[in-house]
Amino acid sequence: MTDMAIPVGEHGDSVVDTPEGPRSRGDRLLPYVFAGPALLVYAALVMLPLGHTFFLGFFEWSGGGPMDFVGIDNFIRIFTDSITMTAIKNNLIWAVLATIVPVSMALLLAVLLATQLPPGVRLFFSTVYYLPAILALAVSAIVWGWVYNPAWGALNALLDTVGLDGLERAWLGDPNIALYSVFVVSAWAYFGFCLIILLAAIQNVDPSLYDAAKLDGASAWKQFWHVTVPGIRNELNFVVLYTAIEAFRVFDLIYIMTGGGPFYQTEVIATSVYREAFVEHEVGYASAIASLMTIIIATLATIALRWRERTDPEAQ
Amino acid sequence: MSQVEIKDVRKRYGSAEVIHGVSVDVADGEFVVLVGPSGCGKSTLLRMIAGLEGISGGTISIGGRVVNKITPKDRNIAMVFQSYALYPQKTVAQNMGFSMKIDGRPKAEIDEAVREAAAILGLEPYLDRYPRQLSGGQRQRVAMGRAIVRDPEAFLFDEPLSNLDAKLRVQMRAEIKALHQRLGTTTIYVTHDQIEAMTMADRIVVLNGGRVEQVGPPLELYDNPRNRFVAGFLGSPSINFLDAMVDRRDGVPAARFDNGDVLPVPAWVPDGPLTVGIRPEHLSLSETDSGLRCEIATVEPTGAETLVFANHADQPVTFSLRGRLPHGPGDTLNLTPDPDKVLFFERDGGERILPAHSEAA
Amino acid sequence: MTATLNTTLKWAVLLFFGVFALGPVLWMFMSAFKTTPEILTAPFSLPSEWRWQNIVRTWSEGGFSAYTTNTVIMTVPAVAISVALSTLGGYAFARFRFRGGSVAFFVLLYGLTVPFQALMIPLFYNFSRLGLINQYPGLIAALIAVHLPFGIFLMRSFFVNAQAEIADAARIDGCSEYGVFWHAMLPLAKPGILALTTIFFTDMWKAFLLPLILIQDDARRPLTLGLLFLRDAQGQQQYELLAAGVIIASLPTILLFLATNRYFQRGLVAGSSK
Numbered sequence: 001m002t003d004m005a006i007p008v009g010e011h012g013d014s015v016v017d018t019p020e021g022p023r024s025r026g027d028r029l030l031p032y033v034f035a036g037p038a039l040l041v042y043a044a045l046v047m048l049p050l051g052h053t054f055f056l057g058f059f060e061w062s063g064g065g066p067m068d069f070v071g072i073d074n075f076i077r078i079f080t081d082s083i084t085m086t087a088i089k090n091n092l093i094w095a096v097l098a099t100i101v102p103v104s105m106a107l108l109l110a111v112l113l114a115t116q117l118p119p120g121v122r123l124f125f126s127t128v129y130y131l132p133a134i135l136a137l138a139v140s141a142i143v144w145g146w147v148y149n150p151a152w153g154a155l156n157a158l159l160d161t162v163g164l165d166g167l168e169r170a171w172l173g174d175p176n177i178a179l180y181s182v183f184v185v186s187a188w189a190y191f192g193f194c195l196i197i198l199l200a201a202i203q204n205v206d207p208s209l210y211d212a213a214k215l216d217g218a219s220a221w222k223q224f225w226h227v228t229v230p231g232i233r234n235e236l237n238f239v240v241l242y243t244a245i246e247a248f249r250v251f252d253l254i255y256i257m258t259g260g261g262p263f264y265q266t267e268v269i270a271t272s273v274y275r276e277a278f279v280e281h282e283v284g285y286a287s288a289i290a291s292l293m294t295i296i297i298a299t300l301a302t303i304a305l306r307w308r309e310r311t312d313p314e315a316q
Numbered sequence: 317m318s319q320v321e322i323k324d325v326r327k328r329y330g331s332a333e334v335i336h337g338v339s340v341d342v343a344d345g346e347f348v349v350l351v352g353p354s355g356c357g358k359s360t361l362l363r364m365i366a367g368l369e370g371i372s373g374g375t376i377s378i379g380g381r382v383v384n385k386i387t388p389k390d391r392n393i394a395m396v397f398q399s400y401a402l403y404p405q406k407t408v409a410q411n412m413g414f415s416m417k418i419d420g421r422p423k424a425e426i427d428e429a430v431r432e433a434a435a436i437l438g439l440e441p442y443l444d445r446y447p448r449q450l451s452g453g454q455r456q457r458v459a460m461g462r463a464i465v466r467d468p469e470a471f472l473f474d475e476p477l478s479n480l481d482a483k484l485r486v487q488m489r490a491e492i493k494a495l496h497q498r499l500g501t502t503t504i505y506v507t508h509d510q511i512e513a514m515t516m517a518d519r520i521v522v523l524n525g526g527r528v529e530q531v532g533p534p535l536e537l538y539d540n541p542r543n544r545f546v547a548g549f550l551g552s553p554s555i556n557f558l559d560a561m562v563d564r565r566d567g568v569p570a571a572r573f574d575n576g577d578v579l580p581v582p583a584w585v586p587d588g589p590l591t592v593g594i595r596p597e598h599l600s601l602s603e604t605d606s607g608l609r610c611e612i613a614t615v616e617p618t619g620a621e622t623l624v625f626a627n628h629a630d631q632p633v634t635f636s637l638r639g640r641l642p643h644g645p646g647d648t649l650n651l652t653p654d655p656d657k658v659l660f661f662e663r664d665g666g667e668r669i670l671p672a673h674s675e676a677a
Numbered sequence: 678m679t680a681t682l683n684t685t686l687k688w689a690v691l692l693f694f695g696v697f698a699l700g701p702v703l704w705m706f707m708s709a710f711k712t713t714p715e716i717l718t719a720p721f722s723l724p725s726e727w728r729w730q731n732i733v734r735t736w737s738e739g740g741f742s743a744y745t746t747n748t749v750i751m752t753v754p755a756v757a758i759s760v761a762l763s764t765l766g767g768y769a770f771a772r773f774r775f776r777g778g779s780v781a782f783f784v785l786l787y788g789l790t791v792p793f794q795a796l797m798i799p800l801f802y803n804f805s806r807l808g809l810i811n812q813y814p815g816l817i818a819a820l821i822a823v824h825l826p827f828g829i830f831l832m833r834s835f836f837v838n839a840q841a842e843i844a845d846a847a848r849i850d851g852c853s854e855y856g857v858f859w860h861a862m863l864p865l866a867k868p869g870i871l872a873l874t875t876i877f878f879t880d881m882w883k884a885f886l887l888p889l890i891l892i893q894d895d896a897r898r899p900l901t902l903g904l905l906f907l908r909d910a911q912g913q914q915q916y917e918l919l920a921a922g923v924i925i926a927s928l929p930t931i932l933l934f935l936a937t938n939r940y941f942q943r944g945l946v947a948g949s950s951k
Contacts, residue, residue, distance in 0.1 A: 021367045022385050027854035031773035034858075038766035038825050045800070045822035046788060052799035063802065083454050088920075109694055112687050127938050128695050131702065134934045136883030139923050142908055143705045146916075152706050152717045161721075192698065196942065217832040220763045233539075237860055249792040256905060273794040279800075288799055294795040301790045368845050389851040401846035405864040413861075415850035462850075 023110055050294070057285035063283050066284070073286035084289060087267040090179055093269065094186075095247035099240050102187045104193035111224065112201040113195075126199060130192035138188065139250035144185045148172050172258055175265040182257050182266055186250065194239045201235035202228060234308075240306045248297050269293045319344050319379070320470055320502060326373030327360055327526075332573040335360060335526040337374065342470075347496050347503045352523035352549070358506045361523070362472055365393050367453050379469045389656070394463035395472040398479055400455045402462075409434075409443040412461045433464040436498070460495065473505040477512065481508070489515060500551050544666030547593050547659060550635065553623065553634045556599075557594050557600065558592045558608075559663070561649040575629035577608050579653070584671040585660055593659035596623070599635040604649035612647050624649070686716050709920035716916045721902035728917070735921040743896065744903035750813055751888070751899050752881045757818040759828055759881075760874050762821070764866060767832025768858060772844070796823070797890050804891060820881055823851065828873055835869035836862060875937050879930050900926040 015022045057074055061067040078084050109129060113122050132140060147154045148171035156168045171181040209227045218226065229236070251270035254260060260267040260275065267275075269289060277286035320342040325432070327335035335357045342348045350358040363369040365376055367388035372415045375382050383391050402411050410417075412433055413426040427642055434440045437457045447455055456476060469627045475522045475620075493516050496503055507513060513520045522537065522545070523585060524530040530542045541547035547555050560571035562585055571579045571592060579592070599608075610626035610633050617623075622641045635651055643649060660669040708716045709731055710724040738744050769775070775914055800819060801810075809815030839862060847861040848854075885901045891896055898906065904922050 015387060017370055017385065021364075021370045022387050024387060024853065029930070030854045031775040031778065033770040034765040035769035035775075035778075035781065037760040038829060041762065041822050042785070042788065042825050045819055046791065046796060046825075047784070049796040049799040049803070050791060052803075053795050056798065066879045105694070109691070112691055115687070121938060123696060123942065125691055126942060127935070129698050130938065131931070131934070132698055134700070134879050134883075134930050135883065135927055136901050136904075136930075138883070138885050138904050139927055142904055142919065142923060145908075146700050146705060146708075148812055152720060154701065156718055157720045187699065188701075200942070237653045249794075251794070256885075270792065270794050273798075277798050283798060283802075290792075290794045290798065293792055294722070296790060297790045298787060307927065363845075366845075366849060370850065388848045393849070395849050397842045397846060399840060399842050401842040403843065403860060403864070418851040418856065433745075462846075466850075499803070508740070 013298050017270070053287045053294075054291045056284055057291045058288075059284040061283040062281040067284075068187060070284065074285045075292070077285060078289055078292060083264045083267055084269075084272055086264055087269050087272045090266065090268050091248050091250070092182060092251060093179065095244050097180075097183055098186065098190070098243040098247040100189040101183075102194055102243060103236075103239055104197050105187065105191040107236075109191075109195050110198035110202050111228065113199055123200075126192075126196060132189045133192040138256055140189050141253050141256035142187055143190070145172070145270070148181055148257075156292075173262060175262045178258055178262060179266045182253055185253055185257070189253075190243060190246070197235050197239055201232035205231035236303070238306055241301070244304075245297055245300060248293060248300070319377075320504065321377040322361070322365070322374070323377070324374040325361070325371060325376060327357070327364065327365065327369065327554040328372040333526070335364075335372075338523070338526070338528050339374075340419060340521050340528065340531060342504060345500045345502055347493075347505065347516060347518045348521060349473060349505045349507060349517035349519075350521045350523055351507055351510060352529075354526075356523040357526040358508075359474055362395075362474055362504060362506045365470075366393055366472055367391050372620050392466075392469045393472055394466040394470075395474065396456070396476045397464050397672040398475040400447070400452075400479075402455060402458055404447055405439075407444050407446055408439060408450070408458050408461075410566050411447070411458055412465050414462070415466050429465045429467075430461075433461040436464065436495070437461050444593060452480050453488060456480065457491075460492075464495075464499070470500070470502040470504060473503065473507075475507055476505075477509075485512075485584045486606045492516065511550075513553065514550060520550075524549075540668075541593075541659070542668050544591065544593070544661045544668075547661070547668075551595060552634060553557075553596050553636065555593050555595045555659075556633050556635075557626070558594070558631050558633070559589070559590050560630060562587050573608070573629050575609065577629070578606070579608070579658075580655075581658075581660070583644075585669065586658055589663045591594040591661040591663055591666070593661055594653040595657065596634045596636040598657040599651045600637065600654070602652045604652075605650070607650040607652040610635075610649050610651055612645050612649060614644060614645055615641060615643070617641070699749070703739065705920050705923055709924050711917055711918050716920075730741055731917045731919045732924060735918045737832075739907060739918050739922060740895070741900070741903060741922055741925050743902045744898055747897055748882060748899040748901075751816055751884070752822070752878060755817045755824075755879045755881050756874060758817070759821045759824045759877055760870060761831045763825060763873060764863075764870060765826025766825070766829040768836050768862060768866075770829060771833045771836035772841075772862075785826045785829055789830070793823065793886050797886065801890050804882075810891055811897055813895050813897070815917050816888060818885060819887055819891065823887075824877060824880070831873055831876075832866065832869055835866055839865045839940060872941065875933060875941075878933065 016025050016027050017030050018028065029122070053304040058071060060071060060074070065224045065254075078088075103293045108124075111235055113125060120295060135143075150168070150170045150173065153171075155163075155171065159165055159167050169177060172178050205228060207229070210223055213223045214228050249270060251274070254266050254268055254271055255274065258266040270293070272301045273286045273290045275286075276289065320339045322338060322342075324337045324339050326333060326337055338361060344651075349441060350361060352358050355387060360369055365378075366372050368384065371384050374383055377383065378391055378393065392544075398569070401412065406414065411432050413430045417427045417538065428595075430443070431440075434443055437460060439454070439457055439461055442450060442454060442458075447458065450458065458478070467472060476492075477488055480488060483558075484653060489512060492505075505516065509512050517534055520534050520537055521530055521531045524545050528539055530546045532540075537546055538550050541550070544557065548557070558573065560573050560579070562568075562571050562581060564587060569581050569585055569587075571581050571585075573579070573589075608628050610628045613625045613627055613632075615622060615624050616642060621636055621638050622636075622642060626635065633651070635649075661667065662669060679723070706722070707724060710729070712725045712728070715725065731859075736745075770778065796819075796830075802813050804810050809814075843865065844857045845860045847857040852860055883901060888899050888902050892902065895903075895906065900922075903927055904919070907919055907922055
């Protein structure tokens with residue numbers, strides 16, 4: 001005797017069939033209720049402005065008054081403007097340096113910290129190395145601004161003390177080295193983050209792989225190359241990708257330490273956008289530069305994702 | 317407490333069908349075990365009964381009403397999970413009383429029900445503890461307590477003992493069985509462990525690849541498997557399968573093996589190739605010269621009995637006997653099967669060959 | 678022999694980078710207790726006397742009490758709301774398939790790479806038009822929006838890896854899907870929520886570009902802008918006040934970091950690789 005049951009859900013509302021079984025209609029709405037507000041905020045304050053920026057790139061505008069449509073003039077101007085080209089060049093230099101220097105530092109230190117150490121030492125050092133990363137970049141910029149001060153800064157004073165005063169420089173004032181001086185601060189700020197990730201990754205490598213390698217007669221260097229590096233490949237890729245993307249977004253340090261100077265030699269895309277938009281009142285041009293910046297970064301990320309999908313079958 | 321009726325149930329994921337028309341009737345108060353290898357669909361079937369998976373075809377009825385479109389809460393069932401699934405931030409008492417609290421029952425009623433269930437399971441001293449303070453076995457009891465409090469029409473168990481160590485498993489098996497005898501609630505129990513199935517079930521449902529292979533009381537399935545799969549699945553150490561050819565010389569039917577051994581077979585066995593099935597405990601050392609000549613590979617004396625792994629014409633054979641064996645690896649043994657216990661299976665498809673069969677041949 | 682050489686080398690490298698990492702910060706901290714002439718002439722020596730009054734002066738006269746309050750007003754609501762929205766959103770994306778879900782997730786993924794420069798121009802002009810310049814609500818909303826992709830990602834991966842059986846138990850016990858979230862899944866997410874709160878707090882406390890664009894009045898400035906303002910201020914340079922300002926600005930996040938770092942590192946080793 002099977003009588004048809006009337007489908008009734010939680011709140012008396014009707015029941016809907018889902019692959020996971022019958023659920024009340026109110027329940028089916030949960031994902032929309034939960035994700036809705038976040039997506040709304042995101043759409044309004046990120047996606048809309050993003051589209052707007054692309055849109056503005058095709059206009060000439062001072063921020064007030066009329067907007068003149070100029071087609072792709074702004075985009076072409078990017079490549080004829082020596083300052084903007086310097087900026088792009090600087091970002092590229094920065095990207096190369098950022099993926100090599102802090103990552104290598106982090107890798108070296110991670111390997112050292114993964115070895116046998118007295119209790120607490122590992123945590124101590126990793127805490128110390130990570131500290132710069134949690135400071136506001138504004139703080140770091142000011143601190144290192146002091147370090148680099150040609151008259152009384154710590155760096156020149158140190159060189160003086162050890163008798164290397166020939167190496168003293170105007171670290172931020174010399175147009176040839178200013179970019180690299182600021183880069184050192186960036187490396188200082190980011191290597192701790194890379195370290196923490198790589199250290200955890202190295203510690204997650206199965207120790208018996210090292211034992212097997214030792215039995216096969218592998219030296220320490222061979223072990224590193226054939227066991228450690230493949231074992232942390234995912235994290236290494238992540239760290240390299242992260243520093244590369246951040247290299248194109250760098251702003252705070254340069255703005256505060258050099259303002260893009262001297263003579264625009266430390267200018268980067270981000271500072272250019274800021275300057276053109278809010279100082280030169282060339283809003284359209286600034287928007288075009290910003291759009292280009294977004295596309296470069298998105299392309300980088302896509303390449304990296306595709307590459308990872310292809311080389312690592314279990315990547316998420 | 318009432319019956320659960322599963323009628324021609326199917327489950328599809330996209331275009332792939334994983335459960336193909338399963339039908340099982342569970343009588344009121346019965347303890348039915350769904351057993352099978354991983355991926356056979358037993359857990360999926362259980363979850364469909366619970367309402368945690370959608371039903372692609374067929375109907376499931378609980379207590380006489382079709383529940384296809386009824387939410388889990390309203391199906392009046394309770395489930396015990398493999399990982400216990402206790403709420404970590406609630407006490408044992410709160411865990412057990414939770415469903416009644418959601419239902420809006422008065423506190424006195426909840427406390428009463430929780431105390432009763434706790435008494436049955438011996439959980440009284442733990443009512444104010446948190447799951448993290450309990451051992452695995454205790455947590456599993458709390459999970460059962462939570463189910464009891466609901467006073468459902470059926471209990472559903474999803475591999476509840478898989479996370480416990482062997483010794484605890486044996487103990488909990490007995491406890492679950494005792495609980496069932498005491499409460500008499502209809503129980504559907506899923507496991508991949510055939511020992512659990514054999515020892516706990518009133519009836520076993522053997523599932524394979526989304527289909528029912530056989531349904532019946534444990535010993536019935538053990539003695540009278542319908543096909544190779546069921547024969548091979550139940551019983552440890554598992555049954556021996558030996559390929560042979562049956563023919564008749566001078567009207568006497570016999571099975572001939574590759575190495576020349578001959579085994580007399582009953583008259584109803586048809587000619588042609590088939591597979592002989594004989595359980596390890598039904599083989600004994602020959603008194604005479606005839607029988608199956610096997611070469612011993614390894615011997616495992618476990619104290620009370622001896623397990624012998626041997627080879628017969630390149631096919632592995634396991635045989636067990638009570639007591640010790642004076643032979644070792646490399647020796648040859650002559651084994652005779654108990655003629656009443658020899659099973660015959662078709663070479664293709666593995667269907668069991670029975671007396672009525674031969675009529676058709 | 679090489680073993681001891683290796684060990685010495687190892688410690689030398691570790692210590693070198695330790696000095697590299699901490700040196701500049703410690704130097705600045707020390708300078709906060711000195712006088713200006715002292716900073717200029719004796720950079721490496723300890724302060725002749727520990728002048729705590731420098732910090733007090735920076736707090737009151739230097740305007741840093743206001744800057745700190747502003748930073749708190751900006752950060753606390755932003756963290757709370759972002760964490761809440763990220764948890765809810767992460768849960769939705771983790772456990773449900775819904776219309777537009779995969780598209781939305783894909784868009785969020787790319788949101789992680791979008792630089793703020795791509796948003797700041799329209800944000801500035803549109804906020805101006807809406808009168809949201811120099812106001813906390815606008816600033817907070819923008820801060821929340823740019824942090825949502827990361828937050829949703831983190832919480833989603835958390836819920837994806839969480840044990841699903843407890844949700845089933847809650848369903849059978851009679852919870853609606855909302856009840857399942859509240860009673861079963863949310864308690865499991867506590868570690869993730871704590872981690873996210875720490876990360877967001879640290880990151881929002883140091884926000885610079887966003888306030889730079891949206892805040893004009895000195896009265897509403899957060900600490901990062903206040904520091905910059907102090908450094909570039911005309912008139913007599915009082916370096917020790919700037920150093921003291923750095924201490925005030927960094928202290929909360931440093932304390933939070935020291936308190937929580939141990940758990941983070943343990944958590945990283947215990948599992949996930951991205």
